[in-house]
Amino acid sequence: MTSWVDYLAAVTIPSFLAFIPLYGLCKRVDVFASFIEGATEGLTLAARTIPYVVAIFVAIGIFRASGALDILAGLLRPALDPLGLPGEILPLAIVRPLSGSGSFALMAELLERFGPDSYIGRLASTMQASTDTTFYVLSLYFGSVGILSTRHAVPVGLTADIAGFVASALAVKLFFGY
């Protein structure tokens, strides 16, 4: 199973790389000029995102370093236990929507401590892979076009995250028979 997944992942990008410019050439597109035009746009777009990423990273960094995150985890524990999310996994569930690198570090630590094929290891991998970093995506995407009022995006994004976590626990229990 791993080998074909690895192979597919390894082959996808090189095939795009070869196919797109070649196809463009056949269609008589000025491929080099097109590439430069798109790439220049990419540069501007990326530079414009820096302030938004700094804003969100700093807020979350302060919240985490102060110990407030641990307090929040303690408060939420009684609510999440019945959902099949054990205490060890709780910090991951809280950090997942806030910080991609933070939740990745937590997941790696859980894999190290409990082993990748344990209930917690499988649950942590599933949770990490099945949703994206909600606050990061929200601030980056909305920020890049200057949206101030996000309407119902935050509650919907967070509810979807929680649904994903509960579904992760259910799916790991059913599929692996815990």
Next chain:
Amino acid sequence: MLNAIWVGLIVIGVVVAAARGRIDAVTQASMDSAELAVKTVIGFLGAMVFWLGLAKVAEDAGLVQALARWMRPLLGRLFPGIPRDHPALGAITMNISANLLGLGSAATPFGLKAMQHLQDINPRKDTASDHMVTFLVLNTSGATLIPAFIIGLRAQYGSANPAEIMVTVLAATFASTVVGLTLDAVLRRRGKRGAA
């Protein structure tokens, strides 16, 4: 909402740090986080420049439009009211395809591009449009078919079958996407009614 959360995170952080006698950690954390943020953007800068360059070639060759035409039945339902040949649909298509293939570094540039096109047809420039919220929900619930990175990490930690989580990831992603889109549809209507 984002304003309140942003201020809330900082103020609560500072107050808690002060109460625990860790106020010096706040300064350190803010400097470290700002640096990490810039490093993160620089980290995807190369991918961004590269993928949007390649995407422009694909667009000029008519490939993006062909892919968008393919996905039109699905996109028409999720994003009603976007004109048939609007470039937003092409960018959304590329973003969804990159996400499904697990190419996170390619998904972000297309996502930002799509937001720009959606902003062009947004009547209120400081307020998220229905299309934008739906697009955000699709991205935050993160539909991935091949979580290659996590499979690799599991292999590194000695898993007997690193790819076995693909089924559970698919189930969880599906659940969070369905819940997100449903709630989006419900709240969107309620918001309209409240405003009218």
